[in-house]
Amino acid sequence: MYTYSVSHVENAQPHASPAPTANAAVSSAPLLSADHLAFLAARGISPDLSASAELYSVDPQQASELLGDTVASWGIAVACWISDASGLGHREICCVRLDHVAPGEAHCARPRGRPRPTYLPTVVTRETWRDPTAELVVVDSPIAALALAAAGIAALDIGDDGAPSVEWRGRRATLLYSGRRAWNADVALREVRVARDLLGRGAKVLVAELPTLERGGAL
């Protein structure tokens, strides 16, 4: 629910905030492995942007600690800004992008028992959040938001608390969720709810679809 504001985005400057609090395992790990750097580079996410977005490589044990579950894959931990009772907010791990998952499972794993937070890439300027004429793309993973933002497409991942308090009235917002939406009822429902939330805030909401093999969507 509307716990994110533009002021939080402004505060979330690269390296301006302390390391995430709920992740002692992460803070002591090397930042990013060579494989992960290559993975991110293929998505247009440079090492500098990775550092400013506080991306970390985590091994299976660290990933398990962060997620509160047993996982057997390396991954990229993504930190995001959480508002709290102090009013200052703090950073927490919002997702671990696992390298390998079982068929049908999402790569972006969330800490167990915690609400899915909203992720606002720091690379998107504050003017974009304030300007209702700027189109926003809503995706369903922080890495996707960061990749699109790095390519100049203002994107964000809206969490369980609802849309952040940027100016939505009259803004064009396009939902671009992963291909899982085509068969996973959870993802489909989340997409519809986000759309309804944005419609309620006065946004012009559209839905875009990624290609799938069945629809002949060859890359």
Next chain:
Amino acid sequence: MSKPIPSLPVAWSPRGRDDLCPDDLVAQSSVERVRGLLAVARPATAREHAVAVLERETDHERRSARARELLDDLPYVAALALEDRAERERAIKLLTKRTSVTKAAVEERLQAFERATEGQDSDEGQGQDGSTHPAVDSVSLEAGWLCATGHRGKPLRLANFDARIEAEVTHDDGVDRRKRYRITGSLLATGEALEAVEVPAADFSAMKWVHPAWGARAVVGAGPGVGDRLRETIQLRSTPTRETVYSHLGFRKVDGVWTYLDVGGSASSVAARVEVPHDLRRFQLIRSTATAADALRASIGILACAPLAITVPLLGAVYAALLASILPIDVVLWLFGQSGTRKSSLAAIAQAHYGSAMIDRRNLPCSWTSTANALEETTFLAKDALVVCDDYAPASSAAARQEQDAKVERIVRNAGNRAGRQRMLADLSLAPAHPPRCLLLSTGEDAPRIASIRARTLLVEVQDVDLNALSAVQRYPELLPHALAEVVASICGHYDAWVAYARSQQAEATRNLSARLGPKAHSRTAGNVAQLYVGILLVSDVANQAGALDAAERDRLRNDAFEALVAVGRRQASLAEDESPAEQYVRTLSGLLASGALWLAPRSASVAAEPPRGARTVGWRDDEWGYVLPTVAWEEVSRALKVSGAGLPVSPRMLYQEMLAREWLVADPDGKHQGRVLNVGGKSKRVLKLPIEVLEGAPGSDAERIEPGPSTTSTSSTVEGRSTDQCDVRDDAVRTRWQRCLARDSPTS
């Protein structure tokens, strides 16, 4: 890890492939491909989507095929299912108009979707079929207001903000569990975030928390029942997480694992959130970069800071405190001495084991200047920890002294009895008591003045502090909590075994110490000293396991500590006796007689004798006995003690019983009365018959007393056959031995 995939229609089943994410598309194709997809995005609502898809198709077959495609599209069915009823009906009408798709087929698809999402948490109060709870179904946003459907369908303004219960937080202090809701919200008109607040669950329903929390910006609509509708709406729109916050320190079983809670959370790998009052926020067991052996040697090295009669109880208290609520430990250690004797610095070293920041005596958690209620709460929340209460100084006025005594009596008595004050709640029910659960270490320029309180404390006079040794310990404060953390880790790993071991050792030590202290000691003294000895056993065992002490050193430490504690116990006996009510009464009475304020008339005088000028007759005397009028003597003694801010803490009956036991009073031959009947001038008077030497000189004079502990130099008196000089020599040798611990404690060595 993720939820099990529900049973889905064939068209919606996973394809067994790694579905694309937008970033994958960027990586495998280009960002331009993404822009192309965004350019052909479709409307979000089910009706508009249907219009966009079907309006171009005029051919019945093709239109029917497109309608069926929509119903095979899971996101479309999800959008249809979550639409409002009216909007859904309009969309279904479009799907079935001029197509072969029937309304029953659409309903069947919706039911399949409902089955597929069965058991999922509803979001924003909505069910999977789009039919929502009445209270939430009718909520809408109107011109910056959250509105419900009111009379005749008119919007009823609930509030100009939206709020959700983010978390249901249970504050657990080990006795009581109180629920609070963490609520976040935002103003609907501007989107301005309202700061997260925690509201007691009991206060939530009344909705009176809104203005204190969010001020005048947050407006609750006017009218009867609006607050209750708003409360219901917030609750139904919220999916709060559940959190437990521990509001105490000490051992606690969390998720089935014993752990020690400090402000950093949990000392073990168990995740726990701890929030304690400001005074306790320095309690944190952090391991240093030194080895466990170095840290434990540094901790044991505090034995070299002063005579063992001072440092052994201190070291014992540090580690015995860990078991304060478990055994339980009920001794109160009281360091006293003149100003400047470094008693606060010594206490700070002990306290620093629970957080290195408290090595500074200005950072000690409590002071006797705090209110009794605050002290009571702190000693309750600091479970299984040492708490230093600093700076007991005799007050200047009699009233202030009485207040001070009352505070000390309440806190020490509670600690000694492990009892808390009963509290009555507003509904006349009894609130759980908050008994002390820590080991209290007090410092002061004087010992407590009330005899019964002295019996509950272990009095240690501070002197001869070795400043070099003190500085050596203070130089590496981070080693002290590290040492304690090692002991805590050992206890957590084998909790039940440690507790059983500590209990058996405590019982055995109490028996041994009772035998050594003899019958003169107060009945509590052996038990009190034994509790501190348990602390020594704990640290010596863990130090041995960690390699800080070998087996011979461990045994020597135990022997040295035992002997030092015996000496402390013997001195305690003399200090407690010194201030018994009988002592106070007789000393004050004899002082008044010696000063001429009171006068005993000669019993042999044939006529009533006149008292000297300014004196008051308190009774009669002969060569062997004094005959004191009890009422007059009680009145005068009480008055004299009141001037000095003290008082007799017992009733006359209890006082005379103690005097009888000490043979300072001769009982009536019939045994029914504590006084005697005396015939004076033909009239019978009930008097107290005391040996005249008791009245002429205070009993238990210095020559008969046991001298202070081993650090005091050169007297010829003996303690049960053992020379105190021998104590000194032995103490010096032992201190030298433990100074070697300090010499080895440097983390850089």
